[in-house]
Amino acid sequence: MGIQIDIIRVSGFRGIRNLEMRLRRVTVLIGTNNSGKTSVIKALQLALGDYARYLSDEDFHIDSRDQTAKKILIDIRIVAADSEGNRIPQFTADWQQEFGDKIQQEADGRQYLAIRTESASDVIKGGYTTNRYALTRWPSFAEWQDEKLSKKNKLSGRMDAVPFIGIEAQRDIHQELKEKTSFVGRVLAGLDYDEKQVAQLEDMVREINELAVKNSEPLSNLKLHLEKLNQSFQGTGKAEITPFPKKIRDLSKQFTVHFGEQEDTSFSMEYHGMGTRSWASMLTVKAFTEMLASKYEEEAEPFFPIMAAEEPEAHLHPNAQRTLYRQLANSNGQVIVSTHSPYLASMADIHDICALANKGEGVVAYSFDFPLDPEDLNALHREVLRCRGEILFSKALVLFEGVTEEQIFPAMFESYYGKSSFECGVNFIGASGKNYAPFIKMACSLGIPVFVVSDNDGSTQVDVSRQISNIKKDTGLELDNSIFSICFLNDGNDIEAELLKTLGLREEIIEALVLTKTKGSENEHFRAAKYRDLSSLTDDDLLKEMRGAKASYAGFFADVISRNPQCREKEGLLPEALKEAFTKIEEWVSL
Numbered sequence: 001m002g003i004q005i006d007i008i009r010v011s012g013f014r015g016i017r018n019l020e021m022r023l024r025r026v027t028v029l030i031g032t033n034n035s036g037k038t039s040v041i042k043a044l045q046l047a048l049g050d051y052a053r054y055l056s057d058e059d060f061h062i063d064s065r066d067q068t069a070k071k072i073l074i075d076i077r078i079v080a081a082d083s084e085g086n087r088i089p090q091f092t093a094d095w096q097q098e099f100g101d102k103i104q105q106e107a108d109g110r111q112y113l114a115i116r117t118e119s120a121s122d123v124i125k126g127g128y129t130t131n132r133y134a135l136t137r138w139p140s141f142a143e144w145q146d147e148k149l150s151k152k153n154k155l156s157g158r159m160d161a162v163p164f165i166g167i168e169a170q171r172d173i174h175q176e177l178k179e180k181t182s183f184v185g186r187v188l189a190g191l192d193y194d195e196k197q198v199a200q201l202e203d204m205v206r207e208i209n210e211l212a213v214k215n216s217e218p219l220s221n222l223k224l225h226l227e228k229l230n231q232s233f234q235g236t237g238k239a240e241i242t243p244f245p246k247k248i249r250d251l252s253k254q255f256t257v258h259f260g261e262q263e264d265t266s267f268s269m270e271y272h273g274m275g276t277r278s279w280a281s282m283l284t285v286k287a288f289t290e291m292l293a294s295k296y297e298e299e300a301e302p303f304f305p306i307m308a309a310e311e312p313e314a315h316l317h318p319n320a321q322r323t324l325y326r327q328l329a330n331s332n333g334q335v336i337v338s339t340h341s342p343y344l345a346s347m348a349d350i351h352d353i354c355a356l357a358n359k360g361e362g363v364v365a366y367s368f369d370f371p372l373d374p375e376d377l378n379a380l381h382r383e384v385l386r387c388r389g390e391i392l393f394s395k396a397l398v399l400f401e402g403v404t405e406e407q408i409f410p411a412m413f414e415s416y417y418g419k420s421s422f423e424c425g426v427n428f429i430g431a432s433g434k435n436y437a438p439f440i441k442m443a444c445s446l447g448i449p450v451f452v453v454s455d456n457d458g459s460t461q462v463d464v465s466r467q468i469s470n471i472k473k474d475t476g477l478e479l480d481n482s483i484f485s486i487c488f489l490n491d492g493n494d495i496e497a498e499l500l501k502t503l504g505l506r507e508e509i510i511e512a513l514v515l516t517k518t519k520g521s522e523n524e525h526f527r528a529a530k531y532r533d534l535s536s537l538t539d540d541d542l543l544k545e546m547r548g549a550k551a552s553y554a555g556f557f558a559d560v561i562s563r564n565p566q567c568r569e570k571e572g573l574l575p576e577a578l579k580e581a582f583t584k585i586e587e588w589v590s591l
Contacts, residue, residue: 002092003162003304004081004334011145012061012069013046014039017362020141021354022369025085026329028348029338030392030446031356032425036363037338040356041166041308044336047074047117048306049164052130055119064361071120073145077138078113078162094302098161102134102153114138115159116149132158161302163292167285167309198248205244212243219243278315282324286331293332305333313341322347342389350380353392355446366447370475380438388429388439395425395589397443398581399436399452404495404554406430409453411558412574416582417591424591434464437471444483445475449588451581452486455494464488485584487577496546498575499557500539505573509546510534512557516549 005023010016015036029037042059045051061069078099080091089110090096096103099113106112114135122129132155139147193201213219223241240246289305296303309328313321325347328335339345345353355366372380384391391397398409409428413421421428431439436452443450454464468486472479489498499505514530521527537545546553561573574582585591 002081002095002302003078004085004087005076005306006079006081006087007075007077008040008044008047009073009075009141009144010040010043011073013043013072013074014059014061015358015363016040016043017061017063017069018145019363019365020144021365022367023334023336023354024352025081026335026348026352027337028345028353029336029356030340030345030353032393032395033340035356035358037356038310039363041310041336041338043074044076044306044308045164045166046072046119046130047076047115047132047164048158048162049166050158052119052128055128055130059119061362071118074117075135075144076115076117078115080111092302094300098302104136104138106138112138115155116147118149131155161296161304163305165285165289165305165307167282167307167312193248201248202246205242205246205248208244209240209242209246213241273315278312282309282312283327286327289332306336307331307333308336308338310338311340312337313339313344318343340393342392345392346381346385346389348385350377350385350442353446355392355448357447364447366445368442368445370445376438376441379435380442383432383435383438384442391427391429391439391443391448392446393425394427394443394448396427396585397439397448397450398426398428398585399431399439399450400428401433401455401495402430402550404550405453407554407558408495408499408561409578411561412578413582415561416574424589426585426589434460434467436464437467440468440471440479440484441475441477444477444479447483449483449485449585451484451584453575453577453581454486454488456488456491457494457497461488481584485580487580489575489577494547495575496543496550500543500546503573503575506539506542508560509542509553509557512553512560513542513545513549515556515559516553 004025008021008023010019010021015034016039019036019040021040029040031037042051046055057068060072063069080088080095082088087110091099091103091111103111103113114137116133116135117130118133119128119130121127133149134153134155135147136150136153137147213223219241285307289307292305293303307328312324312328316324321341321344325337325344328337329347337344350368350372353368357364357366400406400409406428410421413426413428417424429439434454440450440452452464454460464486468479471477477483489495490502493502500509510531513534514527517530517534518527534542534545
């Protein structure tokens with residue numbers, strides 16, 4: 001690999017007031033809409049690409065006091081890296097030659113190149129000016145905006161060896177085939193044959209054209225009439241009809257892409273859906289990048305592209321999203337992907353995920369920075385990413401032990417607030433027992449607040465409290481009230497005991513169990529018999545019935561709760577621990 005951008009800092013750009021982000025060889029940006037994902041990608045384009053010519057007033061940050069930033073600052077730090085994206089002490093010889101005396105060195109001897117991009121209004125000419133400088137040091141984040149610049153370190157133009165290659169969210173290869181400046185257009189512009197190859201190809205095309213005209217009566221007749229043009233040119237000249245391009249240089253003007261299950265049944269991209277057209281567009285970017293890499297390799301010059309893809313999952317089904325992610329992640333250079341897809345995000349290494357959130361005064365970045373042993377890493381991928389990828393996009397999580405709560409708590413939330421939890425960005429997750437650690441580690445690291453509503457039977461409170469202490473010790477996460485909270489059910493209770501003995505919801509529970517045992521049957525006599533049987537049970541026996549039918553009765557109980565419009569007034573309907581959870585979530589999330 002050779003190099004990598006490991007840190008980007010942005011100030012005064014769009015929704016970003018002041019941000020520092022770490023980048024990896026592959027970085028997956030997640031977050032809700034308007035969280036800053038596109039702004040980070042455009043900041044990279046401003047620093048390394050051609051975004052300067054698109055700058056407008058809207059690109060300058062406006063703070064809460066309606067004050068507009070006077071300038072945009074973007075710093076990137078490029079470091080030496082191995083093929084896995086791990087930082088190494090020194091640049092290779094070719095990159096040392098490329099960067100020259102702009103290379104700086106840290107106290108421990110590790111080399112880096114730091115570049116600042118500065119954009120501001122041009123008060124004389126109008127519009128905006130954008131300049132780039134090599135920095136002589138990498139200051140701390142607290143003082144980076146005050147770093148003095150020297151005119152002698154001003155850079156001319158962009159670094160061709162480190163190009164920014166952006167893949168827009170709106171992409172369509174059918175349209176791009178018509179545009180010379182698109183990536184596929186630039187690939188076609190690079191068509192190059194030697195004289196012998198050109199002559200051979202044009203001879204073949206000439207034969208095809210002659211055959212096409214000869215075998216078509218309308219074309220033959222048309223040619224006969226067109227040849228009369230020579231009467232206007234004193235008997236000179238000859239008309240030709242060329243259904244296929246006569247000159248090789250014209251091939252790109254009529255270039256098309258066909259796709260199908262078999263070659264003889266393929267059809268043009270304009271007849272394919274947007275998923276295929278979008279995917280094909282992204283693959284042309286890879287083709288263009290590899291073409292550039294080959295040219296640089298032929299010249300024995302270093303080359304490291306920065307590829308950024310916005311919402312590559314658009315129009316693709318889940319398995320196609322996963323396949324596309326693999327294709328992007330295996331591209332040359334560094335890859336930044338912004339996504340709303342839990343399927344795509346679940347393919348990433350947890351350390352490659354960066355969560356962005358807009359916190360009033362600007363964008364904040366969160367990442368999973370602490371190491372994990374293989375067992376913990378596997379648990380996190382198994383329990384969270386592969387099965388619960390949607391929680392990466394939550395505004396808050398409520399965790400609990402099992403399937404009963406997973407069906408009942410969302411129903412209680414909806415009855416209480418009059419809208420579903422997912423409308424509010426709140427996810428309710430069963431942790432398959434007391435396995436809270438993977439969820440807490442991941443969510444709190446990525447800035448997602450977590451509330452645990454725990455059972456309180458046996459040694460549960462001691463076990464869970466010890467688990468929370470171990471998380472703090474192992475990760476360094478503070479888990480204060482701004483990001484984490486926990487509450488236990490009443491002493492000795494699991495959720496079934498809480499519903500029946502503490503809340504006294506006996507009638508609602510019997511109704512749910514009747515529906516369970518009759519499987520929703522409308523036979524009134526059958527239902528009445530089951531109701532009598534269940535009503536005759538003691539609370540202890542009723543508890544046994546509930547615990548023996550956790551997976552089935554809970555869904556019916558949730559329906560019973562959902563039909564109760566008096567949830568807010570009926571104070572006894574909600575466990576106290578869940579009330580506490582709702583109160584805390586109201587602090588974290590606007591409901």
